[in-house]
Amino acid sequence: MFYSIKDKLNRYRFSYTCRQVFNTAPVTAGTDQPVAVLTQLQHKDLTMFLVAIKTFANKVPLAKIFIINDGSLTAADQTVLRSHLPIADIHDRTQFSAAGCPSGGCWERLLAIADFVKDYFVIQLDSDTLTLTDMPEVNECIATNTGFVIGTWDNQEIESMTVSSERVQKNNAPTMDSHVQMLAESRFINLDCENLRYVRGCAGFSGFPKASFDKQFIVDFSQKIEKEIGAKWHQWGSEQVMSNVVVANLDKSIVLPHPKYTDCGKMKIPGTCFVHFIGECRFKTSRYADLAKNAIQALLG
Numbered sequence: 494m495f496y497s498i499k500d501k502l503n504r505y506r507f508s509y510t511c512r513q514v515f516n517t518a519p520v521t522a523g524t525d526q527p528v529a530v531l532t533q534l535q536h537k538d539l540t541m542f543l544v545a546i547k548t549f550a551n552k553v554p555l556a557k558i559f560i561i562n563d564g565s566l567t568a569a570d571q572t573v574l575r576s577h578l579p580i581a582d583i584h585d586r587t588q589f590s591a592a593g594c595p596s597g598g599c600w601e602r603l604l605a606i607a608d609f610v611k612d613y614f615v616i617q618l619d620s621d622t623l624t625l626t627d628m629p630e631v632n633e634c635i636a637t638n639t640g641f642v643i644g645t646w647d648n649q650e651i652e653s654m655t656v657s658s659e660r661v662q663k664n665n666a667p668t669m670d671s672h673v674q675m676l677a678e679s680r681f682i683n684l685d686c687e688n689l690r691y692v693r694g695c696a697g698f699s700g701f702p703k704a705s706f707d708k709q710f711i712v713d714f715s716q717k718i719e720k721e722i723g724a725k726w727h728q729w730g731s732e733q734v735m736s737n738v739v740v741a742n743l744d745k746s747i748v749l750p751h752p753k754y755t756d757c758g759k760m761k762i763p764g765t766c767f768v769h770f771i772g773e774c775r776f777k778t779s780r781y782a783d784l785a786k787n788a789i790q791a792l793l794g
Contacts, residue, residue: 501537503776508540510782517547517792520578523554527703528635529613530558533586533602536565538620543577548624548788553631557613561586561605593712595727599696603732603739607708610701614638617736619697621775623785626766630749631700638702640746642694642737643755643769649748651741654689658682673722673730680721689742696736697769698754705743714738757781 530549534542546558558581560566560574571583586601589608594600606615614635634641658681661667667675681691715735719726740746752759754767757774762784770781 500776504537504541507776507782507785510779511540511544511785511789513786513789513793514540514543514547515573515577517577517789519576520547520550520555520558520580522556522580523550524556526554526556526635527613528554528556528616529609530555530616530618531561531602531606531609532559532618532620533561533563533599533605534566534620535563536567536570539566539570539573542620544785544789545618545620545622545624546578547792548785549618549622551792552624552626552628553616553635555580557582559584559605559609559615561589561602591708591712594715595731598727598729599732600735603696603711603736604708606701607706607711610703610705611707612703614703615701617696617699617701619769621770621772622698623768623770623781623788624766625768625784625788626763628754628766630747630754634700634702634747638705638745639700640702640705640740640743641700641749642692642740642746643698643767644748644751645693645695647751649692649751651690651692651746651748654681654684654686654691654738654741657691657693658686669722669725673725673728674734676722676725677718677731677734680718683721684717689738692737692741692748694737694740694748695756695769696733697771698749698767699736699740701739702743702745706739710742711735711739 558578560581560583562583562585589601589604591604609615661678665675667679752761752765755765757768757770760768
């Protein structure tokens with residue numbers, strides 16, 4: 494209960510500090526190329542998402558925005574979104590499911606990407622992200638139809654799934670009580686994974702090139718890992734594992750340079766151009782709100 498009250502207070506403070514985002518120009522189509530952002534959105538993150546998408550679209554031209562309603566967006570929320578994001582389509586998360594995959598925990602978001610990637614280069618953009626400066630690496634990935642993911646450490650590369658799994662086993666020896674990501678990664682080695690790759694990235698900012706994968710790849714892998722760890726695979730965090738597997742096994746994909754693209758615990762201003770404000774450090778200080786306020790002022794000119 495205390496956490497819930499504190500979270501509501503922090504979000505109110507952020508929304509108040511960033512209220513000028515509602516005075517910035519709508520996001521319109523900036524390219525005739527099939528480039529789209531997709532996010533799963535909840536009511537309480539509306540202001541955060543407007544900051545995220547408007548600062549991002551200012552640096553990466555978009556043709557489309559797909560918003561997956563988690564079920565909490567009100568009619569008023571959707572009116573605001575359509576006003577500020579006229580290139581957005583809003584879909585209910587119940588439209589996206591697949592037998593053999595978990596439900597909830599953002600799985601509908603990934604399955605939606607699998608649908609829309611047939612026609613678009615799809616960029617998953619979480620609400621708690623902020624674009625600070627130009628992102629040439631992302632624009633180059635779009636131009637060359639290359640996948641990308643925000644990484645976890647410096648000089649990180651996509652690697653063999655076997656190597657990744659062996660490292661997790663050696664360093665952590667996960668058990669069934671471990672976090673689903675650690676447990677799943679440790680069990681990769683039990684799968685037929687000699688020709689597969691993996692990257693410990695973040696699903697909150699990932700790029701999927703047009704026509705780069707299909708839903709069946711997700712279903713097949715999901716069923717294999719569920720046989721290894723059972724109902725654990727249905728816990729929060731499994732979708733991020735699956736997203737990382739998808740990105741790592743695209744024909745072309747990279748890990749974005751770190752900490753140029755990073756989370757809020759590792760950002761180095763002014764070198765960092767894109768920040769994911771993950772929960773553990775999102776509102777720990779006023780840095781997120783201050784940086785967002787400055788970015789909004791830049792949009793206002």
